[in-house]
Amino acid sequence: MKNDPALAQQVMAKVESFIMIDQATLPPGRIYSCVVVLDENGEISHAAGSSGGGNISGPTEEEMRQFEAEQAAKKA
Numbered sequence: 001m002k003n004d005p006a007l008a009q010q011v012m013a014k015v016e017s018f019i020m021i022d023q024a025t026l027p028p029g030r031i032y033s034c035v036v037v038l039d040e041n042g043e044i045s046h047a048a049g050s051s052g053g054g055n056i057s058g059p060t061e062e063e064m065r066q067f068e069a070e071q072a073a074k075k076a
Contacts, residue, residue, distance in 0.1 A: 001042070007042060010042065011038065011042040014042070014043070014044060015036050015038075015044065018034075018036065018044055018047060019032075019034055019036075022034065022047075022049045023049070026051050030051045030052070031051060031052060032049065032050070032051045033049070033050050033051070034047060034048060034049040034050065035047065035048050
């Protein structure tokens with residue numbers, strides 16, 4: 001595919017299409033991962049999709065500042 005950019009674009013279009021169709025079967029907000037194996041012709045020979053959890057979220061900036069201040073106070 002290094003030597004044939006047109007082939008690379010065709011293969012990526014197939015892979016992207018597969019991912020979009022497979023991912024569309026999931027409820028909104030799900031985390032999605034997949035592995036795609038291509039054959040020597042650039043066709044998808046095997047694929048596996050996985051999903052789990054929901055949206056990943058972490059502490060807000062304010063919560064992080066508060067946590068850091070508490071940790072600093074413990075060291076003092």
